């Protein structure tokens with residue numbers, strides 16, 4: 065080997081040092097194994113075949129000016145299937161395969177942190193997805209050269225597909241990380257396949273509208289929906305990645321703070337984005353009023369998780385507190401059930417602050433009072449749940465606690481209905497009561513919520529619930545703060 | 556001697572079964588500690604806790620003075636753990652596999668390349684670099700795992716039955732390797748069911764049964780404590796019969812047998828007593844040419860200490 069060749073080898077080696085080790089390994093594996101190439105060739109062959117069929121069909125109808133649209137639509141459908149199905153499922157299998165192959169423990173026992181592992185898995189799936197996407201470039205170029213295709217619409221669709229595929233891949237990793245046991249994994253894979261297929265179908269449907277009528281893309285409602293869906297996708301993708309990291313990190317490690325910070329950011333940003341859409345809107349819209357409770361509903365799974373966390377501070381957190389390292393300055397962001405609840409109580413005023421800023425800007429502050437009521441309502445609901453779980457579960461087993469939480473939600477919807485039917489009240493029997501958050505929210509979203517009608521029971525519910533939750537959780541919060549002070553002094 | 560691995564009152568239960576019960580022991584720098592016990596005694600569980608892969612219910616493990624529970628990353632960085640079984644990635648060659656773990660251990664550039672070269676040579680994998688990991692034999696996989704374990708030059712090695720599946724030559728090489736590593740100042744905790752092999756290299760042993768430590772320390776001390784006696788071999792210029800007769804008159808001598816032109820016998824304990832016996836024989840007119848303390852037999856110790864109970 066000449067000196068020059070040796071130098072270039074070492075340069076590649078040096079360059080590869082900067083890349084996440086998992087990406088290097090997985091890309092090598094993909095290039096060596098035949099599964100990747102098989103799927104690549106399969107997808108390309110299929111899409112080429114589909115294009116030929118589409119072109120023959122379009123030419124037989126003599127619509128030459130629609131050639132580009134027909135061709136692009138076919139390529140787009142194939143890309144949707146490839147990127148929405150193959151990439152997320154590949155990422156799922158790649159992480160799930162680590163439990164199957166018993167290689168997971170060697171991985172975590174190495175110097176790689178959980179963040180690096182998950183980011184590596186995500187990146188390598190995206191690189192493989194990118195390679196798949198690049199393989200479609202020639203066909204996309206052909207589509208662009210044909211008459212009738214709107215470049216902006218096509219570009220936006222491809223961009224949306226890329227975002228959708230990345231979000232679905234992150235979600236796949238989150239799902240894979242909680243599915244360590246085989247039966248759970250099979251179920252989870254089924255769920256993932258259904259989810260990605262649904263996403264692919266909706267992308268295809270949306271594409272079909274936009275490609276025929278590119279002006280739709282600039283419709284206010286469509287833009288608002290895209291902004292909301294886009295921010296939701298980013299939130300869930302980020303949340304899934306953080307959950308995956310938490311799942312594979314050491315049990316004594318702090319797993320909540322990152323998730324909590326992400327949740328806070330997402331809530332504030334979610335309301336901000338919805339508010340912005342509301343502000344720039346041509347006419348007064350209901351977006352803001354619905355936004356706050358919708359965002360709360362969206363992140364309530366996250367709040368569930370924090371409210372039902374085990375109360376013990378992980379030893380690593382204790383250690384970091386003692387040695388004064390790490391940015392764990394705020395009690396709210398630290399692990400622990402009572403702190404999780406406290407976080408939720410702090411979040412709501414923050415959320416309302418953001419919402420009211422937009423309310424002031426757009427001049428309809430008056431709408432905030434029902435919004436406020438709904439936000440406090442949801443919070444009370446969450447607090448009551450954690451309280452219930454604390455009383456029933458009481459153990460350290462967070463898994464049981466969370467199942468308990470879901471059971472509580474179901475029970476609080478069903479039990480009043482049963483009582484209602486025995487008392488002969490048809491409306492309560494069919495779920496029209498304050499303990500059913502879905503009914504309250506749908507009433508509110510549909511603007512049918514008659515506050516005068518509901519004010520009595522709702523207010524009693526709010527004050528009783530909040531008072532009880534505070535009463536039971538405050539000692540826990542104070543104990544946690546005292547514990548933290550003591551650790552600080554020790555250090 | 557500074558302890559690198561300190562296990563403190565470790566307890567671990569699985570669904571009511573106490574796999575590890577209040578275990579404490581230490582392994583110092585340069586020490587090779589044999590971890591022995593019947594099947595299901597709790598060896599793997601203890602080792603996995605040390606390697607941060609399992610959480611104890613009680614107790615702690617310190618590596619270089621740092622708790623594995625408070626600073627798992629510190630422990631991971633300084634520990635090389637070789638599990639009793641492990642999974643290898645499909646569509647990966649030996650070289651790629653080792654290279655991946657070198658990267659995963661944070662080795663970069665020339666350091667990584669030289670570390671990969673060193674461990675493959677150390678473990679005799681150099682001729683197999685291009686071979687697929689999934690096609691390796693059991694012994695070769697053991698070597699691969701050992702290579703991976705040594706990459707980042709850890710201070711502490713935890714080897715769970717590293718010799719299983721290795722051919723006789725590879726075993727000898729493994730033993731030499733472990734001794735060489737200990738001479739470099741590393742602490743080694745090694746479990747094995749092949750006691751004759753362990754007894755040749757171990758500087759200490761920890762015997763565990765039903766999750767409890769039955770004995771821990773220097774092999775000779777354990778044996779001395781067990782039978783209250785050490786065993787020695789003595790050969791003199793005079794005939795074995797003469798030596799036997801002379802020795803029979805001395806107090807504290809037991810199990811006297813003639814063998815290999817001399818006699819072997821149990822005596823009352825430490826070096827002091829053995830020296831006294833020899834002096835008395837010399838003053839009695841015998842001329843010793845060979846005195847040898849017999850190494851305690853690990854197998855005997857094992858059988859004496861454990862009862863073969865399983866849970």
Ligand SMILES: Nc1ncnc2c1ncn2[C@@H]1O[C@H](COP(=O)(O)OP(=O)(O)OP(=O)(O)O)[C@@H](O)[C@H]1O
Nearest residue numbers: 569572574592593594595596597598599600601866
């Ligand atoms: N994950 C687990 N779940 C339930 N029980 C377990 C688990 N791991 C170990 N045990 C039990 O703990 C006990 C100790 O097991 P361990 O693997 O530590 O034994 P060992 O000393 O390594 O045995 P061997 O010599 O056979 O390797 C056994 O009774 C085993 O059944």
Ligand SMILES: [Mg+2]
Nearest residue numbers: 598599639715
């Ligand atoms: Mg074992």
